[in-house]
Amino acid sequence: MDHECWKTPVATLMQAHSFPFPATVANRGEYPGIVIQAMPSKTDDTFTSTNVASKTLISRDTSSSNYCDVRCYFEQKGNGVGRRYVYGTDWEFTMSMEGEQYYPKLKIDKSAWKESKFYSTTSFESEVPLPYFSFAEYSIQSDAVPFHEGIKGATFIARNCGSKNNREGVVKKLMETTFRVDSVSTCLRNVQPRPGLDLRDKGKLMRKYLFHLAFENQNSDDYITEKLWGSLSAGVIPIYFGAPNAKQHIPFKGVIYVDDFPSVDKLADYLNKVANDQQLYESYHAWRNEPLPQSFLDKYDLSRTHSKW
Numbered sequence: 001m002d003h004e005c006w007k008t009p010v011a012t013l014m015q016a017h018s019f020p021f022p023a024t025v026a027n028r029g030e031y032p033g034i035v036i037q038a039m040p041s042k043t044d045d046t047f048t049s050t051n052v053a054s055k056t057l058i059s060r061d062t063s064s065s066n067y068c069d070v071r072c073y074f075e076q077k078g079n080g081v082g083r084r085y086v087y088g089t090d091w092e093f094t095m096s097m098e099g100e101q102y103y104p105k106l107k108i109d110k111s112a113w114k115e116s117k118f119y120s121t122t123s124f125e126s127e128v129p130l131p132y133f134s135f136a137e138y139s140i141q142s143d144a145v146p147f148h149e150g151i152k153g154a155t156f157i158a159r160n161c162g163s164k165n166n167r168e169g170v171v172k173k174l175m176e177t178t179f180r181v182d183s184v185s186t187c188l189r190n191v192q193p194r195p196g197l198d199l200r201d202k203g204k205l206m207r208k209y210l211f212h213l214a215f216e217n218q219n220s221d222d223y224i225t226e227k228l229w230g231s232l233s234a235g236v237i238p239i240y241f242g243a244p245n246a247k248q249h250i251p252f253k254g255v256i257y258v259d260d261f262p263s264v265d266k267l268a269d270y271l272n273k274v275a276n277d278q279q280l281y282e283s284y285h286a287w288r289n290e291p292l293p294q295s296f297l298d299k300y301d302l303s304r305t306h307s308k309w
Contacts, residue, residue: 133229161188170241171183174267211271255284
């Protein structure tokens, strides 16, 4: 059984939803921890939705109470979507880092809180947002790939060729232009990784190029995965296709957005221009040597997600 701690204070939830709850910041000494239990396996129905009352039978574990505002215990679910229950209440959390277009049950129901149902997903409309980015995992201000050293083209790395947003269709069209696209994984593969490189170190592979096609498998608000954060960390310019509100998450000039262009041909023309204009290329990396915008810090300095600081 895995262990995870949320650093989002209990008070944050209380501010959004006012109804009786025993554990608060004020009386933390009396209620030093909150236990969250996942949906059971098929062999244990102790915490099924039809047996919510029996959740009170779980014993409170108060160890390390000064480390976590919310302690939770859960079993990893194979389908990518799990549910957690808060000790002493009828609260139910739907928790996942998958996207709502593949898992419709993750779509935020803004009235669900009235039934004590909450969300912890990649959506920032969740009560407890769970984004892919964390400062511990991604050094997005790493050094840029030098203009004269990178291949004047982009890598594409994806296994799923059945996306919800037809990203593979966009990649195919881009491959038909004069802009170079090297697909090195199973979806639309057209080259083999260079000697000494493989998918076990995607960042090293990306750094051989000036760009990377950071294409999500769906276009859902806030669903911004390692495809974007990993390419920023690799020091390349991401060509992004995915979350419609991505610019709200990236308040600096460091990304080229597919949706900013009327056609793939126009996109290719611009990419070739950037690849052959050192001043323009380096303008997309200027942010790496500047303080990150406060709006970015405010948005992502919100929780301990799935990594340790």
